[in-house]
Amino acid sequence: MNDAVDLLMTQWARERPDLDVWPMGIMGRISRLSRLLDRELKEFFAPHGLERWEFDVLATLRRSGPPYELTAGALNKAAMVTSGAITNRIDRMAARGLVERIPDSGDRRSVLVRLTERGLALVDEVLEPHVANEARLLASLDPRERDHLAAALRSLLASLGDTTLG
């Protein structure tokens, strides 16, 4: 089965036969997959009244365990966005009552962001169907392929230095 990147590479082979564009076979696919999958997740979360970035923040706090709080800095590293973006996200989510800002008694420069009861209930309600939806999107891979794919991606991520969540 061919995909859009095969077509793209065929075009390069014709136009620039002097170049071996093999890296595009991986880079191009990661980029296109990321866009396609983002769209799917957006569609999934919309009926739940959530933006994807909101779910990401909720999930990051949820999986950190009780008391479901992290500093703003930890959140922005986990989300791979800038500090300005996290301030903005926390503002909006606090306005919706999903998280609350708590002063960090240990370090007054820091702000702790804590899941409210409402935020906790929402993420726990959405989590299982979300994972099921992700499984649906990956259903074309059999279990062996999944493991190999995850392993290859892990090795690439680690080689690029992505070894901590913040």
Add this chain to the structure above:
Amino acid sequence: MNDAVDLLMTQWARERPDLDVWPMGIMGRISRLSRLLDRELKEFFAPHGLERWEFDVLATLRRSGPPYELTAGALNKAAMVTSGAITNRIDRMAARGLVERIPDSGDRRSVLVRLTERGLALVDEVLEPHVANEARLLASLDPRERDHLAAALRSLLASLGDTTLG
């Protein structure tokens, strides 16, 4: 070697042992890789005076072959963005003299976007080092791993219906 997604999945295993979150091992990695690689490409193009989206448009036109022109619609499908984004991109690139708008004599609703000499020269100058930079980013994978990874990603992309460039 572990990566950030291993940590994330460990947290879920502790907090929600009832759920098998295996899909995150693939979805999370594609998402994080896409961000990391985007940053790297941005850094690569900056010294060449190019934004990543500019290079994408130039490359799409270049690989389509002489006369290096495509409709605005073909460009927005290839770039996976909306029509509004493409109008904006063409405006800016035309202002920089990298592309020009040509009326489509066959269909007056369409606009053909054509690489200028300057745009052609620029993309041909940047292409080889760009591919070399991509190869550097993927250098941790040996040739067999590359092929397997590309094949798994192709199969996933194709299963999601990404089989044409526009």
Add this chain to the structure above:
DNA sequence: GTTGATAATCTCAACGTTGAAATAACAGCA
């Protein structure tokens, strides 16, 4: 205890995308 360097967050203007509405042109057909 003051100084200087570092760190965490917030602020805000610039940027680019989205999504929907507007405009213009095509195609088929009565």
Add this chain to the structure above:
DNA sequence: TGCTGTTATTTCAACGTTGAGATTATCAAC
């Protein structure tokens, strides 16, 4: 020829992020 439905592009306000600077707090060394 005149309708009707569809397609291609542009327009534009709303949205969220970036990137840099401002603010406030910490820490180590003097």
